[in-house]
Structures are given as C-alpha cells and as structure tokens.
Amino acid sequence: MLSVDLPRLDTSPGERLSRDAYGADFQRRMQALDGRDSWKLERQQHFQEPGNNSWKAFSQGDWRGALELIEKRRDELMAFMSEAAKRNFSLYRVRVVEEPLTPYLQWELHMLRLRAECGERIRVVGPEQIRGFEEDGPLPELVSLGGLTLYKVIYDSRAMSDGALRFVDPDVLSPWEDFIKGLFAAGEEMASYFEREVAPLPPPTPVE
Numbered sequence: 001m002l003s004v005d006l007p008r009l010d011t012s013p014g015e016r017l018s019r020d021a022y023g024a025d026f027q028r029r030m031q032a033l034d035g036r037d038s039w040k041l042e043r044q045q046h047f048q049e050p051g052n053n054s055w056k057a058f059s060q061g062d063w064r065g066a067l068e069l070i071e072k073r074r075d076e077l078m079a080f081m082s083e084a085a086k087r088n089f090s091l092y093r094v095r096v097v098e099e100p101l102t103p104y105l106q107w108e109l110h111m112l113r114l115r116a117e118c119g120e121r122i123r124v125v126g127p128e129q130i131r132g133f134e135e136d137g138p139l140p141e142l143v144s145l146g147g148l149t150l151y152k153v154i155y156d157s158r159a160m161s162d163g164a165l166r167f168v169d170p171d172v173l174s175p176w177e178d179f180i181k182g183l184f185a186a187g188e189e190m191a192s193y194f195e196r197e198v199a200p201l202p203p204p205t206p207v208e
Contacts, residue, residue, distance in 0.1 A: 004182030006133045007175035009140060014152060014165030022151065022164040029145050033089050036146025039180040040093040043139045046104045046207075048160045058107045063203035070111050074118065081119035089146070093122045094183045095190075096130060096139070099197070103204035109194060116190040123187025130183070144177040 017025060030038070049055040054069035084091065095112060097105065116122045133139060141153040143164075150173035151164040167173050 004179050005175075007179055009152065009176065010172070011152065011165055013169060013172065014167050017151075017163045017166055019161050019163045022153075022161075022166075025166065026143070026145075026151065026164075029149050033146045034087045036089050036148070038089065038091045038146065039142075039144040039177050039184075040091070041096075041139065041142045041180045041183065042093065043096045043141055044155065044159065045096075045098055045102045046159050047108075047155065048104075048158055050160070054111065055107065058103075058204075059206045061206055066107060067110060070114055074114060077115060077118040077120075085119070091120045092180070092184055093120060094180055094187055095122060095124050096127065097124050097193070097197075098127050101198070101201070101204075103207050106198060106201060106204045109190075109198045112190055113194045113198075121184075122190040123184050124190060124193040125183055125187045129186060142176055142180065144173055144180065147174060147177060149173070150176055 048059075054066045054073075057063075057069055058066035081091075093112070093115075095109075097109070101109070112120075112122050130139060141155070143151045143153065145151075147170070148168065150167040152167070153164045154162045156162040
C-alpha cells in the first residue's frame, strides 16, 4: 500500500462542462499556468479518440501508419514543452497500466513515450499498487492545473470523451493533487517500462 490517503470526491460542487466547453476552458486555464504544474491521472484501459489521426489509423488496422503519425507530432510537442519551460511549468502524468495490455493501451503507450521524450514527466503504476484505493470502484480520470482547477474527465458508454466536472475549491482539489503526486513518486519511469514491456510486443489487433 502506498503511503498516501485516498481523498473523497464529492461531485455535487462540480460544474458540468460539455466536451467543447471543457476543451475551451482547459486551454484557457492552461495558457495562464505560469509557474505552476499540471498533474494527470489516467485509469481506464480503453478509450476511443476519433479526433486523433494516429488513433484512427490504429483503429483501422494500420499500425505502421499509426506509429508514423505519432512520430510526426514530435516537433509540435517539443515546441509546446519548450514554451512550458519558459513559463516555468511542468506536466506530470500517472498512467495506470494493467497487463496484458489492451490494444488501445499499447497504442497509447507509444504516444506517451513520445510525450516523455519531449519533456512530459510520465510514470506507470500497476493495479497492485492501487488495489486498496478501489474497493468502491475504479479511480477517477483527473487533471489538476496548478492547484487552481481540478477536472474529473467524463466518458460515455463508448469510452469517448463527454466533457468534465470542474472543481475550483482548494479543499476538493488539493488532496487529489497530493494523491496523484504520491502515485507518481511510487511509479516507474515511462522509458524503462516501455522498453521492457511495450517495445517487444507485436502489433495489436484493434478493438472498437
């Protein structure tokens, strides 16, 4: 068991944002994130991302094309992380990974490896590390921006993005940011996990 406590997330104070409203609100607040950090927790093992060209190639069985499209994002991500460094903020992500990997997660880990190579700080934790925190259900999908805003990201029955709940009360968001930090401290760096567990795998068979 990790030496962190699981906060309670009362969703009633959260403001419901549609998918478009969440995207716009997130970008606006991210642009103002000077001198502060972002913390993200990803738990689900399968999503659908029809707005992502690499995911579309993967979902259509074009694994080589999917990987090429991931690599084509390198310059864009390097530019973004360079700008983040100038503004003195860092992006941290904890990715819960269950094995055997779902086809989606195998694809996403290639994307996360690139993000890590470009400067995002990403670590992996296994289900055994969080089992004690999930007695009442899976951990939520969360993004914290600078200790000022917490989003509980919402997905529909097809595992597609459906907006978020936004919280701005420090009493709600601070314990969750601390929780994610604790998971991050216990996690494995993306580079070593990827080389050991992901790089040797054959191309996945996409599942909708």
